[in-house]
Amino acid sequence: MNRSTLTVPPAGTPQPEPHPEASVGVPLGPHYARCFGCGPDHPTGLHLEAVSHDGLSVHAEFTVGDLHQGAPGLAHGGVLATAIDEALGMVVWLLRKPYVTGRLETDYLRPVPVGTTLLITTRCTGVVGRKAYLEAEARLDAPDGPVAVRGAAVFVEVPAAHFERHGGGAGGMVPGREVNP
Numbered sequence: 001m002n003r004s005t006l007t008v009p010p011a012g013t014p015q016p017e018p019h020p021e022a023s024v025g026v027p028l029g030p031h032y033a034r035c036f037g038c039g040p041d042h043p044t045g046l047h048l049e050a051v052s053h054d055g056l057s058v059h060a061e062f063t064v065g066d067l068h069q070g071a072p073g074l075a076h077g078g079v080l081a082t083a084i085d086e087a088l089g090m091v092v093w094l095l096r097k098p099y100v101t102g103r104l105e106t107d108y109l110r111p112v113p114v115g116t117t118l119l120i121t122t123r124c125t126g127v128v129g130r131k132a133y134l135e136a137e138a139r140l141d142a143p144d145g146p147v148a149v150r151g152a153a154v155f156v157e158v159p160a161a162h163f164e165r166h167g168g169g170a171g172g173m174v175p176g177r178e179v180n181p
């Protein structure tokens with residue numbers, strides 16, 4: 001993909017170790033019920049479902065619906081970027097530290113029609129200080145289907161207070177904004 005150096009870990013960065021409490025082999029579930037990416041209670045959200053088999057990568061699925069169109073019959077590119085962002089966020093969630101997206105790069109290789117199920121694979125390629133380096137690939141309808149979107153990102157670790165300070169609450173401090181552990 002067209003990749004800036006900002007999303008590539010410095011040479012020699014070791015692969016991170018999975019967190020001992022990372023959820024492995026079970027559905028990851030939403031981090032927040034009203035999250036646009038993964039929340040089951042979001043009326044028009046993406047309802048991403050995901051699993052990790054190794055604690056450092058995630059396999060997520062998202063079926064493109066009528067509410068996700070840009071051009072008629074085709075997924076909006078911003079919606080696809082959101083799906084990638086969410087599946088990347090699930091990887092850093094496995095690290096059991098709060099992170100936010102600092103930089104997100106996307107390459108769109110193929111149009112994605114309504115009705116397509118995107119199979120998104122995301123993984124962490126390194127952690128340096130507060131920065132986690134991540135990559136993503138989204139395929140059409142099957143694990144070996146054509147690649148439609150590639151992504152790369154830097155997520156930045158933040159204190160838990162970040163969400164309270166800027167969003168008005170975290171971890172159940174505000175009713176209706178409970179964050180899953």
Ligand SMILES: CCCCCCCCCCCCCC(=O)SCCNC(=O)CCNC(=O)[C@H](O)C(C)(C)COP(=O)(O)OP(=O)(O)OC[C@H]1O[C@@H](n2cnc3c(N)ncnc32)[C@H](O)[C@@H]1OP(=O)(O)O
Nearest residue numbers: 006085086089098100101102103129154156160170171179
């Ligand atoms: C209780 C827990 C709740 C958990 C809820 C989970 C929710 C999950 C939601 C999931 C939903 C999906 C996810 C979402 O949608 S997350 C929502 C979308 N993202 C945001 O809202 C983030 C907004 N931005 C910020 O808050 C700040 O700018 C951050 C925190 C990112 C940095 O500001 P801060 O002042 O803190 O840090 P710093 O400036 O000293 O930088 C520190 C290091 O980071 C490097 N850097 C910074 N920016 C970039 C960049 N753009 N590219 C490359 N690198 C960047 C920087 O060079 C430095 O590196 P180094 O000098 O150390 O080498």
